[in-house]
Amino acid sequence: MNYLTYLPVWDKLNKSQQDTLKNSAVKRKFKKTEILHNESADCTGLILVISGQLRAFTISDDGREITMYRLFERDICLFSASCIMNSIQFDITIAAEKDSEVLVIPSEVYKSIMEVSAPLANYTNEVMASRFSDVMWLIDQVMWKSFDKRLAEFILNESNIEGTDILKITHETIGNHLGNPREVVTRMLKYFVNERLILLSRGTIEIIDKVGLEKITE
Secondary structure (H helix, E strand, O other): OOOOHHHHOHHHHOOOHHHHHHHHHHHEEEEEOEEOOOOOOOOOOOEEEEEOOEEEEOOOOOOOEEEEEEEEEOOOEOHHHHHHHHOOOOOEEEEEOOOOOEEEEEEHEEEEEHHOOOOHHHHHHHHHHHHHHHHHHHHHHHHHHHHHHHHHHHHHHHHHHOOEEEEOOOOHHHHHHHOOOHHHHHHHHHHHHHOEEEEEEEEEEEOOHHHHHHHOOO
């Protein structure tokens, strides 16, 4: 299968451009927790998700992590190839949250086509703008939203992603997503338990009152 057809503008590229992308793209598999790209690396290339789930996050000077966004099937990550965009420097780490398969398009190949293809250039700008919107939304959440609301929203989102009310996730992992110490997460989860919103067991959170969690997010 030609996974490059996941690109919405694939049919707007000429045959030579399509062949160039097909001949240069490399399919790779990553195990859960494996790093695809880290902030100290050179341009890794554009990452197109074939299957699985990726997490894009940044790391503070004191080692704290915070999730910028997730990537699912058919999503594309441009920040792993930020060198294709003039004047954009963005340190980001990308890891597999589940066993994943991706297509990596070399940055220089993508850029060479983008420079002569208006549809691909427009698409690239749209994706980049969307990701920056995600980042700005995150900044707004961290600065202005109380932690109980952020945590409740995270738990509900995880439930939607996994399709279950029983989540296999540690307090430390949640802290890494939200940019808060594990101890802060644990205290708030215990508050949710006392409010009979969730049940806790080792490495597991079970939602027992989804409506109650939704009210907290309002």
